[in-house]
Amino acid sequence: MATRFARNTPTGRRVVGPSRSTPRHSSRLLASTAKASAKTSDKKKTDTSKRPELEGHVAIDAPPASFVTEREGDEAKDSIRHKFEKLIRESQDSICAAITEVDGMEFREDAYTRPSGGGGITRVFQGGNVWEKAGVNVSVVYGLMPPEAYRAATGNDDAELNGEGFVPFFAAGISSVMHPHNPHAPTMHFNYRYFETEQWGGIPSQWWFGGGCDITPSYLYKDDMEHFHGTLKNVCDEHDEAYFPKFKQWADDYFMIKHRGERRGCGGIFFDDLNDKPKEELFEFSKQCQQSVVPAYVPLVEKHMNDEFTEDQKRWQQARRGRYVEFNLVYDRGTTFGLKTGGRIESILMSMPLTSRWEYDYVPAAPDPPTPCSRSQPWPP
Amino acid sequence: MATRFARNTPTGRRVVGPSRSTPRHSSRLLASTAKASAKTSDKKKTDTSKRPELEGHVAIDAPPASFVTEREGDEAKDSIRHKFEKLIRESQDSICAAITEVDGMEFREDAYTRPSGGGGITRVFQGGNVWEKAGVNVSVVYGLMPPEAYRAATGNDDAELNGEGFVPFFAAGISSVMHPHNPHAPTMHFNYRYFETEQWGGIPSQWWFGGGCDITPSYLYKDDMEHFHGTLKNVCDEHDEAYFPKFKQWADDYFMIKHRGERRGCGGIFFDDLNDKPKEELFEFSKQCQQSVVPAYVPLVEKHMNDEFTEDQKRWQQARRGRYVEFNLVYDRGTTFGLKTGGRIESILMSMPLTSRWEYDYVPAAPDPPTPCSRSQPWPP
Numbered sequence: 179m180a181t182r183f184a185r186n187t188p189t190g191r192r193v194v195g196p197s198r199s200t201p202r203h204s205s206r207l208l209a210s211t212a213k214a215s216a217k218t219s220d221k222k223k224t225d226t227s228k229r230p231e232l233e234g235h236v237a238i239d240a241p242p243a244s245f246v247t248e249r250e251g252d253e254a255k256d257s258i259r260h261k262f263e264k265l266i267r268e269s270q271d272s273i274c275a276a277i278t279e280v281d282g283m284e285f286r287e288d289a290y291t292r293p294s295g296g297g298g299i300t301r302v303f304q305g306g307n308v309w310e311k312a313g314v315n316v317s318v319v320y321g322l323m324p325p326e327a328y329r330a331a332t333g334n335d336d337a338e339l340n341g342e343g344f345v346p347f348f349a350a351g352i353s354s355v356m357h358p359h360n361p362h363a364p365t366m367h368f369n370y371r372y373f374e375t376e377q378w379g380g381i382p383s384q385w386w387f388g389g390g391c392d393i394t395p396s397y398l399y400k401d402d403m404e405h406f407h408g409t410l411k412n413v414c415d416e417h418d419e420a421y422f423p424k425f426k427q428w429a430d431d432y433f434m435i436k437h438r439g440e441r442r443g444c445g446g447i448f449f450d451d452l453n454d455k456p457k458e459e460l461f462e463f464s465k466q467c468q469q470s471v472v473p474a475y476v477p478l479v480e481k482h483m484n485d486e487f488t489e490d491q492k493r494w495q496q497a498r499r500g501r502y503v504e505f506n507l508v509y510d511r512g513t514t515f516g517l518k519t520g521g522r523i524e525s526i527l528m529s530m531p532l533t534s535r536w537e538y539d540y541v542p543a544a545p546d547p548p549t550p551c552s553r554s555q556p557w558p559p
Numbered sequence: 560m561a562t563r564f565a566r567n568t569p570t571g572r573r574v575v576g577p578s579r580s581t582p583r584h585s586s587r588l589l590a591s592t593a594k595a596s597a598k599t600s601d602k603k604k605t606d607t608s609k610r611p612e613l614e615g616h617v618a619i620d621a622p623p624a625s626f627v628t629e630r631e632g633d634e635a636k637d638s639i640r641h642k643f644e645k646l647i648r649e650s651q652d653s654i655c656a657a658i659t660e661v662d663g664m665e666f667r668e669d670a671y672t673r674p675s676g677g678g679g680i681t682r683v684f685q686g687g688n689v690w691e692k693a694g695v696n697v698s699v700v701y702g703l704m705p706p707e708a709y710r711a712a713t714g715n716d717d718a719e720l721n722g723e724g725f726v727p728f729f730a731a732g733i734s735s736v737m738h739p740h741n742p743h744a745p746t747m748h749f750n751y752r753y754f755e756t757e758q759w760g761g762i763p764s765q766w767w768f769g770g771g772c773d774i775t776p777s778y779l780y781k782d783d784m785e786h787f788h789g790t791l792k793n794v795c796d797e798h799d800e801a802y803f804p805k806f807k808q809w810a811d812d813y814f815m816i817k818h819r820g821e822r823r824g825c826g827g828i829f830f831d832d833l834n835d836k837p838k839e840e841l842f843e844f845s846k847q848c849q850q851s852v853v854p855a856y857v858p859l860v861e862k863h864m865n866d867e868f869t870e871d872q873k874r875w876q877q878a879r880r881g882r883y884v885e886f887n888l889v890y891d892r893g894t895t896f897g898l899k900t901g902g903r904i905e906s907i908l909m910s911m912p913l914t915s916r917w918e919y920d921y922v923p924a925a926p927d928p929p930t931p932c933s934r935s936q937p938w939p940p
Contacts, residue, residue: 288920302919313919437898437907500911507888508898517818517889526818530881530917537913538683538694539669539905 234293235522241289245297245318246350258385258457259318259348262372265461266316266352267299269370269468273354274301274314276472280480281306285314290522295320296350300525304532308363308483312356313528317521319349323375326518346376351389352468353512355529356475357502361495362482362548364395364402365443365502366475367529369512370464387460388450391471392429393478394443394502396495397548402478403444403557409474410447410467417463418455425449430556435505442505444557494542494550496535501552503534615674616903622670626678626699627731639766639838640699640729643753646842647697647733648680650751650849654735655682655695657853661861662687666695671903676701677731681906685913689744689864693737694909698902700730704756707899727757732770733849734893736910737856738883742876743929744863745776745783746824746883747856748910750893751845768841769831772852773810774859775824775883777876778929783859784825784938790855791828791848798844799836806830811937816886823886825938875923875931877916882933884915 246259274285283306291297298317304310322344351371358365370389377383393406407426414422425447433442447467452460506513506529516526542550627640655666664687672678679698687693703725732752739746751770758764774787788807795803806828814823828848833841887894887910897907923931 286919304919311917311919437901437904496914503884503915504888504908507885520818523818524920527885527917528919532918533877533914533916534884535914536692536908536911538667538685538692538909 234520235290235297236293238289238291238297241297241299242291245291245295247295247320258372258461259350259374261461262350262464263316263318265465265468266350266370269352269471270299270301270314270316273468273471276476277309277312277314277356280476280483281308281312283307283309285312288524292319292321294322296348298522298525300522300528302528306359308358308360308479310357310359311528311530311532312354314352314354315525315528316352317350317525319347319521321347321519323347323519345378348374351512353529354471356479357499357531358479358483360483360485361396361487361491362399362485363479364393364475364482365499365531366393366471367391368468368471370468372461372464385453385457386450387452387464389464389467390425390429390432390446390448391467391474392433392443392446392448393475394498395551396498397491398444398551399478399482399548402481406444406446406474406478407557409470413463413466413470414447416466417459421449421463422447427556433505434509435501436509438501438504439554440501441553441556442502444551444553490543493535493537493540496533497537497540497542498552499531499534500536502531506530615901616671616678617674619670619672619678622678622680623672626672628676628701639753639842640731640755642842643731643845644697644699646846646849647731647751650733650852651680651682651695651697654849654852657857658690658693658695658737661857661864662689662693664688664690666693669905673700673702675703677729679903679906681903681909683909687740689739689741689860691738691740692909692911692913693735695733695735696906696909697733698731698906700728700902702728702900704728704900726759729755734910735852737860738880738912739860739864741864741866742777742868742872743780743866744860745774745856746880746912747774747852748772749849749852751849753842753845766834766838767831768833768845770845770848771806771810771813771827771829772848772855773814773824773827773829774856775879776932777879778872779825779932780859780863780929783862787825787827787855787859788938790851794844794847794851795828797847798840802830802844803828808937814886815890816882817890819882819885820935821882822934822937823883825932825934871924874916874918874921877914878918878921878923879933880912880915881917883912887911 244260244263246257246263278284281303283303285301285303288300288302289297290300296318298315298319300313300315302311302313304312306312323346324344349371351369353367353369353371355367356365368389368391370387372385372387374385375381375383391410393403395402410426411422414425426445428450429445429448430441432448433445434440435442452463455463510529513526513529515521517523542552625641625644627638627644659665662684664684666682666684669681669683670678671681677699679696679700681694681696683692683694684690685692704727706726730752732750734748734750734752736748737746749770749772751768753766753768755766756762756764772791774784776783791807792803795806807826809831810826810829811822813829814826815821816823833844836844891910894907894910896902898904923933
């Protein structure tokens with residue numbers, strides 16, 4: 179089936195995409211309703227008796243009711259795997275609906291299954307009215323992780339990996355990046371995930387939650403940053419007052435472009451390997467984090483989406499986009515993990531900005547408020 | 560000293576760059592004469608009795624006659640180190656002169672020394688009349704290489720690195736990337752280097768030559784590719800008829816964007832660890848490779864620099880630029896080596912295109928000759 183879809187160009191002109199002779203997957207326009215994913219249920223069962231390579235993905239016309247494969251001994255529908263998948267798909271629906279409400283543009287949807295189990299739903303638009311590119315992905319992955327991917331995923335370079343062969347794992351997550359047109363409106367990224375590894379190489383089976391949400395302005399508005407960080411702090415404080423300072427520091431440490439000695443943006447929260455409370459409680463924490471994305475971020479875009487801007491300010495934004503690319507390709511765990519494990523590349527690199535720029539030794543025009551944001555110090559400054 | 564330099568914008572309008580309050584290095588406009596580097600000789604001696612970290616670079620107003628540090632026991636001016644530095648600086652002069660002759664724009668020059676010895680000269684212009692960005696760097700580096708950088712530099716992941724601490728090395732090289740505006744004119748990269756490591760961890764001291772030259776068209780012109788590869792083949796054949804097929808294969812294997820299953824472009828030659836003939840002979844081979852860059856590449860740009868092109872063709876070129884960024888940040892040895900060893904970032908990332916684009920699941924307009932070039936098979940097809 180050839181793919182043909184309508185889209186806006188970056189200049190706002192609507193064009194019709196080329197038909198493709200050898201499609202890798204199907205796509206369809208998604209009505210921005212929170213119930214879109216409930217319409218279909220052509221669930222595909224995966225043979226788990228053999229465990230094929232993690233690589234590969236097969237396009238499907240519409241996502242099944244669940245990508246979670248039931249296995250002997252699982253608690254079936256009540257399992258955390260099912261619950262977490264349901265949560266991230268609801269978050270995907272509600273966040274996409276909120277973005278479309280502001281932008282006016284609908285998300286294109288691509289669904290796929292993976293031969294080793296699981297699958298995903300990618301929703302993206304580009305050349306919108308407010309965002310140059312916005313994407314929200316969910317994925318459910320069963321597979322065998324190469325030891326180097328295990329290290330990349332856990333950041334556990336020093337783990338004594340005595341086992342032979344690959345590490346069996348399950349992962350489900352939602353991830354998103356949104357790049358607005360207006361240089362005064364910030365880029366936002368979030369990712370929330372649940373992870374399990376099976377017993378392997380002397381390491382017992384493990385489960386943990388991870389994720390975070392961070393903001394990357396091109397120009398610094400103090401009030402905006404206070405609103406964004408304050409919203410995340412409120413969510414954290416409801417669960418553990420130690421969380422916010424710890425997770426904020428973690429974000430500051432994580433979102434570092436080491437070769438530049440610069441942070442990617444103004445941070446937010448980041449956590450991984452979180453299993454210090456009962457699963458149910460941490461599930462609630464992840465849920466509230468996901469529900470805080472829209473109230474933390476969308477008001478900042480609504481505030482600035484119609485700001486006037488100069489050619490110099492656009493140029494600076496494009497240079498910051500280049501830094502975003504550098505971080506994602508060189509350091510981001512999710513990206514490097516995905517590239518190593520043969521994930522669906524178009525879904526992984528959905529996070530890339532539509533346009534970016536590398537000027538040699540570029541410095542922005544003299545800082546007259548707003549301040550160009552290129553941070554070597556954590557926020558608050 | 561604040562930096563202020565004139566440059567063209569991508570649309571051809573000349574603007575004056577902002578002055579910088581905290582310059583990291585000085586810069587000056589370079590007259591495009593082959594003798595430019597001979598004008599100055601404020602040679603800086605580096606204390607080699609202590610070996611500081613490799614990181615850091617200090618701007619200097621003009622490059623010294625040589626960055627090579629004389630050490631006890633060295634053959635002084637006759638050494639291969641001096642000869643190779645002289646060669647790459649002459650190549651930098653002659654290649655920059657040839658490019659400026661076609662483009663009309665002069666290169667900006669930045670020179671620096673490194674605390675651990677050596678230094679470099681970066682020459683870049685952006686927003687030229689023909690090239691959106693062009694850079695030619697030379698660098699001479701003495702230092703202590705972290706074992707992981709040694710592995711990245713040699714590609715020798717399996718080396719039994721029993722030594723403790725860092726690997727002492729010397730490296731000198733010239734590298735270049737040129738991105739033309741016109742989507743019918745190809746991007747070209749070359750890099751030629753000479754490398755020595757000192758005795759370390761049970762591994763005796765080593766020397767080798769490396770490098771290569773490769774072409775990345777957005778649209779495929781068979782005649783152009785035959786000219787480019789043919790020129791490189793002639794140089795190789797003069798030295799060893801086994802070289803071209805071997806080095807061409809090496810380029811096809813090396814310039815692979817693994818996560819895409821695509822090659823970066825149409826290849827060329829690539830070699831490393833070359834020490835199978837006497838040093839003098841391999842020096843001559845490297846020299847002739849460097850001298851072949853202009854005749855192999857520049858005629859292709861002259862042929863296409865004024866070609867008409869459509870908005871769709873420009874868009875496809877921008878998508879190919881995105882692939883270029885992916886290769887360089889994720890796989891390119893020189894780049895990953897530079898980022899890990901604290902090289903001068905602006906010099907390393909000179910290779911980045913001025914502009915690039917990531918469209919979700921983009922495919923170019925239906926192939927009507929010229930053929931959009933996105934290669935999963937080696938050249939010739």
